[in-house]
Amino acid sequence: MSATIYLIQMTTSCNALENVEFVAEQLAKLPAGGEKLVCLPEACLAFNRSIVENQQLAENHLHWRARYAELCQTYGVWLAVGSMPVPAADGRYYAASILFNREGKAVAEYHKLHLFDADVSDGTKRYRESQGTAPGQHLEVVDTPFGRIGMAICYDMRFPSLFQQLRKAGAELILVPSAFTTVTGAAHWEVLLRSRAIETQCFVIAAAQVGVHQNGRETYGHSMVISPWGTILAEVPKDVTTLAVELDFTELQRVRQAMPLPEHSRFAEQLI
Incomplete structure (x- = not known):
């Protein structure tokens, strides 16, 4: 089996409508026909300046879900919305990654488990994602025409136990x-992504934000697709563009058969 995956690298603004229209423009350029999975980066709906702005988006999340669903129906694609705010019970919001099928139905929704509360030697310096964002409570793995997909978001990649659980749940991508x-x-970007691919023997698909944003943040870019052997199959460094790659699942099968890591692990039963 093979599958065609598209990653849209974005420099998302604070204007949600503008960002959705940009995605629509990119989808209109894709070739017609066939099953296509299009992956958007984290904060693809809007990369806002404040918690209040994100809360306002979360309150209106049903409207934006409907807009993404319409794009799937119009262009006949599966769409992985990297993250958008949705309401949480404690008054904060979840960073929700939502997978829509080509009919516009949301078939999976993952809430970011690990929140970026860290100090970094850049212009922002102090990141406290948990002030506005509530942590998720569950894993998400779903069957699709592109293989069995596991979902994570950004800072999650620093926690290999999460990825081991996704593999244990049957993830292939x-x-x-x-x-x-x-x-x-x-x-750390490349080494973390390649490590997670090697450890899980999965394809890792990482759509990224890039450049200087209206909210003052500067993001790294380098959207990439990595094979179960840890090989970078495709990468786009700094451009705002769409990256296309075809995945060959015979490689995944070959890697897993040649080196059956779950069977060899002496800690598998200790994973929660």
């Missing part, structure tokens, strides 16, 4: 939409 800082990206 793992989506990691991201908005990595330029400092942490230069240091």
Whole structure:
């Protein structure tokens, strides 16, 4: 089996309508026919300046879900919305990654488990994602025409136990939409993604934000697709563009058969 995957690298603004229209423009350029999975980066709906702005988006999340669903129906694509705010019970919002099928039905929704509360030597310096964002409570793995997809978001990639659980749940592809800082990206982006692919023997699909944003953040870019052997199959460094790659699942089968890591692990039963 093979599958065609598209990653849209974005420099998302604070204007949600503008960002959705940009995605529509990119979808209109894709070739007609066939099953297509299009992956958007973290904060693809809007990369806002404040918690209040994100809360307003979360309150209106049904409207934006409907807009993404319409894009799927219009262009006949599966669409992985990297993240958008949706309401949480405690008054904060979840960073929700939502997978829509070509009919516009949401077939999976993952809420970011690990929140970026860190200090970085860049222009922002102090990140406290948990002030506005509530942590998710569940894993998400779903069957699709493109294989069994596991879902993660950005900072999640620093926690290999999550990825081991996705593999244990049957994941063959793992989506990691991201908005990595330029400092942490230069240091860790590639090595983390390749490590997660090698450890899980999964394809890792990482659509990224890039450039200087209206909210003052600067993101690393380098959207990439990595094979179960850890090979970078495709990458786009700094451009705002769409990256296309065809995945060959015979490689996944070959890698897993040649080196059956779950069977060899002496810690598998200890994973929660």
